[in-house]
Amino acid sequence: MSNLYLAVIGVGGVGTAFLSQLASLAPSMRPTLIFISRSSRQLYTNDYKPISPSNLQTSSSKLLSLPELTTYLAAAPGKSILVDNTSNQDVAAAYPSFLRKGISVVTPNKKAFSSSLSLWNDIFDAVDKSNGKAMVYHESSVGAGLPVISTLKDLVATGDQVTKIEGVFSGTMSFLFNSFAPVDGSGKGKWSEIVSQAKDAGYTEPDPRDDLNGMDVARKLTILARLAGLKVQGPENFSVQSLIPKELETVGSSEEFMQRLPEFDGDMEAYKDNAAKQGKVVRYVGSIDVAKGEVKVGLQMVDRGTPIASLMGSDNLICFYTKRYPCPLVIQGAGAGGEVTAMGVTGDLIKVVERLR
Ligand SMILES: NC(=O)C1=CN([C@@H]2O[C@H](COP(=O)(O)OP(=O)(O)OC[C@H]3O[C@@H](n4cnc5c(N)ncnc54)[C@H](OP(=O)(O)O)[C@@H]3O)[C@@H](O)[C@H]2O)C=CC1
Numbered sequence: 604m605s606n607l608y609l610a611v612i613g614v615g616g617v618g619t620a621f622l623s624q625l626a627s628l629a630p631s632m633r634p635t636l637i638f639i640s641r642s643s644r645q646l647y648t649n650d651y652k653p654i655s656p657s658n659l660q661t662s663s664s665k666l667l668s669l670p671e672l673t674t675y676l677a678a679a680p681g682k683s684i685l686v687d688n689t690s691n692q693d694v695a696a697a698y699p700s701f702l703r704k705g706i707s708v709v710t711p712n713k714k715a716f717s718s719s720l721s722l723w724n725d726i727f728d729a730v731d732k733s734n735g736k737a738m739v740y741h742e743s744s745v746g747a748g749l750p751v752i753s754t755l756k757d758l759v760a761t762g763d764q765v766t767k768i769e770g771v772f773s774g775t776m777s778f779l780f781n782s783f784a785p786v787d788g789s790g791k792g793k794w795s796e797i798v799s800q801a802k803d804a805g806y807t808e809p810d811p812r813d814d815l816n817g818m819d820v821a822r823k824l825t826i827l828a829r830l831a832g833l834k835v836q837g838p839e840n841f842s843v844q845s846l847i848p849k850e851l852e853t854v855g856s857s858e859e860f861m862q863r864l865p866e867f868d869g870d871m872e873a874y875k876d877n878a879a880k881q882g883k884v885v886r887y888v889g890s891i892d893v894a895k896g897e898v899k900v901g902l903q904m905v906d907r908g909t910p911i912a913s914l915m916g917s918d919n920l921i922c923f924y925t926k927r928y929p930c931p932l933v934i935q936g937a938g939a940g941g942e943v944t945a946m947g948v949t950g951d952l953i954k955v956v957e958r959l960r
């Protein structure tokens with residue numbers, strides 16, 4: 604496609620899967636890739652010629668700062684779309700600047716939508732003021748590729764009243780507890796070993812402590828709460844149960860954290876045994892009570908026969924209770940992993956392309 608241009612920041616698990624899905628799109632739906640970057644390398648040309656991702660590793664392009672990238676994309680000979688596949692806060696904080704220059708943003712990065720309320724307002728003000736020229740889509744910021752954000756937006760836009768949202772919002776936490784404490788009472792290894800497996804499978808955040816401290820779930824609930832109409836200030840403003848052992852809270856690197864985690868396997872065994880004594884299993888759940896304005900994130904002892912207890916793999920389970928759906932509208936499926944997350948990103952990109960071309 605000649606008149607739409609694409610910049611991709613971040614080529615890790617999600618970014619790599621996204622690039623392969625991008626390559627499989629029909630040429631009429633595929634914007635011209637003109638910029639790609641990892642944390643310390645960028646590839647682009649000054650004359651907006653198409654680039655090939657495979658050349659990123661050997662690229663010697665001068666590194667553009669975020670304001671320089673904004674200027675570069677704004678001067679492209681057609682409309683530009685930025686795909687942010689990082690979890691970087693600085694990139695997220697630059698979305699309003701991109702949007703104000705007419706550059707649409709597509710991302711699985713939760714940071715922009717779950718940090719300060721003022722960043723949230725700046726982003727959506729910029730979208731509103733662009734008169735349809737700049738869009739933001741972030742389906743994969745909650746439930747990876749599952750249609751969670753789009754469903755909630757449709758419920759709200761069509762006048763339904765959301766009363767409660769609850770379920771399992773983390774692919775990592777789901778995988779950890781489904782493997783560590785399955786309903787049949789067995790278990791597929793020690794807690795720390797299963798955390799390593801979740802990291803190797805690409806389910807965790809770049810730093811797995813962001814999952815284990817509950818912040819990943821807290822960020823997702825912040826996003827959903829805001830979309831449901833609550834003015835949540837941020838994930839620090841409600842109760843979040845961390846699974847990081849106290850002794851490891853001040854550890855510097857994620858590598859050292861992973862090395863020392865086995866010392867605390869006994870703590871998680873205790874949670875599991877305690878639940879088993881009550882005939883239950885332990886799971887990491889979240890809920891938003893819209894009427895009370897209450898958000899909660901943490902461990903719960905769950906009855907064995909319930910849908911939450913019976914989840915498999917990295918599945919998420921999201922229940923929307925609304926005026927129209929007093930028996931909840933339920934969305935379930937894989938909530939983490941490169942391919943399913945990239946599917947949400949690519950799907951969002953297709954929506955932007957359809958609206959811009
Ligand atoms: N993995 C999953 O299942 C899901 C992930 N997400 C979200 O998707 C995003 C990406 O996750 P994932 O792919 O797993 O993470 P990875 O750690 O695999 O990849 C992150 C990528 O971002 C790059 N990066 C980081 N900072 C910058 C920067 N300032 N400029 C350019 N590139 C940068 C890294 O560069 P380098 O390679 O040089 O380190 C790396 O390529 C995150 O926001 C995550 O929350 C959302 C839903 C599910």
Ligand SMILES: N[C@@H](CC=O)C(=O)O
Nearest residue numbers: 773774775807808939
């Ligand atoms: N680390 C996250 C990835 C998706 O948002 C998770 O495990 O759910």
Ligand code: NA
Nearest residue numbers: 742745747749
């Ligand atoms: Na989603």
